[in-house]
Amino acid sequence: MAELNVLKQEDIDDLVRQYEGRSIPRFVASATLASELKSTIHYAKLIAISSKNAQAITARAGEWGQGFSGITQFIEEIASRSMVCAADIGAASRELSRSAVKLMNQQKFASALNRSMRANEAKSEELREILQRNLRDQAQLEEETNGYYRSVRKLLTEIRDCTRALKSIVANCRIEASRAGPFQESLFTIAENIENAAERISERIAIGLRLMGLLT
Amino acid sequence: MHSEALWQGKRHKWIICGRDTGKPQKIIDTNQYMVRTDRRLLILEPGGIELFSAMLACALDWAPIHEITDLFASHQDPDIISSLGLWDQALPKARLHAPWLWEGFIRHFGMSHIEYVALPDDGGVLELDGVNLQLIPAHYMHSSGNFNVYDPELKILMSGDIGASLEPGQPPLFVENFKEHTRYMELFHKRWMPSNTAKNDWVARVRRLDIKYMAPQHGRIFKDDDVGRFLDWLEQLEVGSALRTANR
Ligand SMILES: [Fe+2]
Numbered sequence: 001m002a003e004l005n006v007l008k009q010e011d012i013d014d015l016v017r018q019y020e021g022r023s024i025p026r027f028v029a030s031a032t033l034a035s036e037l038k039s040t041i042h043y044a045k046l047i048a049i050s051s052k053n054a055q056a057i058t059a060r061a062g063e064w065g066q067g068f069s070g071i072t073q074f075i076e077e078i079a080s081r082s083m084v085c086a087a088d089i090g091a092a093s094r095e096l097s098r099s100a101v102k103l104m105n106q107q108k109f110a111s112a113l114n115r116s117m118r119a120n121e122a123k124s125e126e127l128r129e130i131l132q133r134n135l136r137d138q139a140q141l142e143e144e145t146n147g148y149y150r151s152v153r154k155l156l157t158e159i160r161d162c163t164r165a166l167k168s169i170v171a172n173c174r175i176e177a178s179r180a181g182p183f184q185e186s187l188f189t190i191a192e193n194i195e196n197a198a199e200r201i202s203e204r205i206a207i208g209l210r211l212m213g214l215l216t
Numbered sequence: 217m218h219s220e221a222l223w224q225g226k227r228h229k230w231i232i233c234g235r236d237t238g239k240p241q242k243i244i245d246t247n248q249y250m251v252r253t254d255r256r257l258l259i260l261e262p263g264g265i266e267l268f269s270a271m272l273a274c275a276l277d278w279a280p281i282h283e284i285t286d287l288f289a290s291h292q293d294p295d296i297i298s299s300l301g302l303w304d305q306a307l308p309k310a311r312l313h314a315p316w317l318w319e320g321f322i323r324h325f326g327m328s329h330i331e332y333v334a335l336p337d338d339g340g341v342l343e344l345d346g347v348n349l350q351l352i353p354a355h356y357m358h359s360s361g362n363f364n365v366y367d368p369e370l371k372i373l374m375s376g377d378i379g380a381s382l383e384p385g386q387p388p389l390f391v392e393n394f395k396e397h398t399r400y401m402e403l404f405h406k407r408w409m410p411s412n413t414a415k416n417d418w419v420a421r422v423r424r425l426d427i428k429y430m431a432p433q434h435g436r437i438f439k440d441d442d443v444g445r446f447l448d449w450l451e452q453l454e455v456g457s458a459l460r461t462a463n464r
């Protein structure tokens with residue numbers, strides 16, 4: 001199992017600087033996004049586990065836990081939706097990286113063909129046909145890449161909405177925990193764990209959006 | 217692509233990337249190794265162009281792009297370094313450590329940003345964030361300009377094509393039964409290793425090193441006594457002789 005990377009906003013500034021004016025290749029930014037958002041799956045899992053723990057506590061707490069118990073189902077649903085989103089972001093951004101590599105190779109091929117055409121004008125008509133085919137392939141790859149880009153963007157928005165919803169539920173969790181008498185302490189801890197994990201996911205999403213900015 | 221940390225030192229760790237289920241079927245399976253320190257990542261034998269996307273994704277799980285600072289190519293073969301042109305686009309600042317002999321050849325893979333560190337025939341030391349890795353000459357094993365990487369702290373020899381095995385499917389990472397394993401190595405060494413003199417010279421040199429793990433670029437890794445067993449086996453094997461069979 002690889003370590004979970006945690007680039008911070010300032011690391012991205014540093015990363016941009018390191019390229020000294022060259023733009024960061026799309027295939028790098030998207031592969032970085034895939035790696036950087038891997039940990040969101042982990043945090044979403046933590047939220048789901050916290051929610052399960054809350055269920056166990058509220059089951060024991062009987063009357064005391066009723067309020068909190070009503071929320072756990074909702075938390076679990078959002079957590080599992082976040083997990084699916086996070087996994088899909090990984091898959092789509094890896095595909096985006098792969099097709100961006102292919103596109104770059106096709107572009108290199110096109111410029112090599114153009115050079116050949118200039119070098120051998122007599123044969124340039126034959127080469128033009130190959131170039132046309134290449135341009136069609138490029139257009140297709142471009143479309144594919146843009147499709148993945150749109151998917152990642154949509155999924156990032158969706159996971160961000162999930163996280164926002166989670167954060168607002170945490171406020172309810174606290175209110176319900178305060179009514180849970182002897183179980184108050186442990187339910188507070190759970191609310192805090194959920195909040196922390198949601199916060200980590202938010203940070204990762206912010207990095208994801210920043211990397212998306214480098215992709216355009 | 218599967219990746220896992222195999223060995224942990226005081227300030228660095230070794231990671232393997234390989235057993236790629238997504239690779240095109242007809243290309244030879246390769247092991248890529250990485251050495252990770254606090255702030256840097258070295259990729260040993262980065263691999264072929266077909267593997268690049270998977271390999272980049274794998275490396276980024278261990279280090280952000282600007283910390284991938286060093287590449288090492290034991291020799292010029294396409295399965296070792298044909299991905300260079302893409303790494304050259306990907307990495308903001310990096311060095312490629314490779315035999316001086318192959319510089320003009322390897323540059324054909326495309327290299328306009330990465331710096332070529334030309335390794336002299338005698339080898340030397342590759343320093344990574346205070347971790348010293350020794351470059352052990354392995355010329356004509358099989359390539360005429362070729363190096364192994366030795367880690368004296370963790371007693372690892374990354375042996376490139378030496379010790380390679382061609383085994384179908386997705387074999388485990390480590391050799392379990394040496395005797396059984398030789399059948400997957402025999403053809404490879406007889407055909408790709410061209411010189412008995414070079415082979416015996418290499419065996420003698422490597423016997424002087426304290427090796428716990430021998431990690432080749434293809435197939436399974438040798439550990440503990442299997443390292444000695446491999447050296448004994450290779451020593452008695454007549455190499456460069458497959459041509460007689462091939463010509464028949
Ligand atoms: Fe080779």
Ligand SMILES: [Fe+2]
Nearest residue numbers: 293295377433
């Ligand atoms: Fe090889």
